[in-house]
Amino acid sequence: MPDLRERALLFELARLSDSELLALVLGTGSAGQPVTALALGLLDDVGGLEGLARAGPQGLSLRRGLGPAKATRVSAAIELGRRATLGALSLRAPLHSFEDVVAWARPRFAGLDHEEVWLFSLDGQNGLKAARRIAQGGQHGCALTTRDVLGPALRDAASAILLLHNHPSGDPRPSSEDLGMTKALATACRIVGLTLLDHVIVARGGASSVLETGALG
Numbered sequence: 375m376p377d378l379r380e381r382a383l384l385f386e387l388a389r390l391s392d393s394e395l396l397a398l399v400l401g402t403g404s405a406g407q408p409v410t411a412l413a414l415g416l417l418d419d420v421g422g423l424e425g426l427a428r429a430g431p432q433g434l435s436l437r438r439g440l441g442p443a444k445a446t447r448v449s450a451a452i453e454l455g456r457r458a459t460l461g462a463l464s465l466r467a468p469l470h471s472f473e474d475v476v477a478w479a480r481p482r483f484a485g486l487d488h489e490e491v492w493l494f495s496l497d498g499q500n501g502l503k504a505a506r507r508i509a510q511g512g513q514h515g516c517a518l519t520t521r522d523v524l525g526p527a528l529r530d531a532a533s534a535i536l537l538l539h540n541h542p543s544g545d546p547r548p549s550s551e552d553l554g555m556t557k558a559l560a561t562a563c564r565i566v567g568l569t570l571l572d573h574v575i576v577a578r579g580g581a582s583s584v585l586e587t588g589a590l591g
Contacts, residue, residue, distance in 0.1 A: 552575065
């Protein structure tokens with residue numbers, strides 16, 4: 375473990391393996407098991423980093439050799455990394471197509487075990503002005519109103535908006551609730567002079583565009 379810390383302090387974090395980075399977060403092993411072996415075994419058991427993120431603190435705390443303290447530490451590290459990645463969106467990258475949105479979103483949201491809805495506020499050239507989570511729910515969806523979307527978009531002085539959410543079920547097809555909410559939002563956007571470019575849904579099984587269903591009118 376001291377060797378791992380020394381390598382990290384020598385700017386070698388990027389060279390450490392997933393299990394070595396996890397060992398640094400865990401800090402200590404368990405009875406009869408060094409921390410490096412604990413980290414490697416944990417990644418094998420849950421299916422790598424994606425499985426580690428899906429397990430959450432509750433699931434991890436039940437794993438042998440972890441407990442609540444280590445489980446919350448690991449989950450907090452994963453969440454910090456996810457927020458740092460999302461924060462990089464401030465570079466105003468253009469989102470010119472459905473494929474651009476899916477390429478950005480699937481690695482970040484498709485593996486989540488809960489539903490999140492994100493709003494992208496865009497400028498006149500489809501450059502990203504702001505990206506924020508506007509709703510979060512459980513495995514079976516979350517409530518969202520047109521006000522939840524339009525309020526932040528108008529504060530951002532957006533020219534256009536794009537909505538995105540994930541389906542923890544793994545099926546990317548829009549539900550009847552998704553379609554109904556999107557139709558109501560498209561109507562509200564027209565009233566206030568905003569363009570709703572699309573509502574994209576990502577999941578482990580793929581991605582879908584509500585625009586292609588004709589729900590945006």
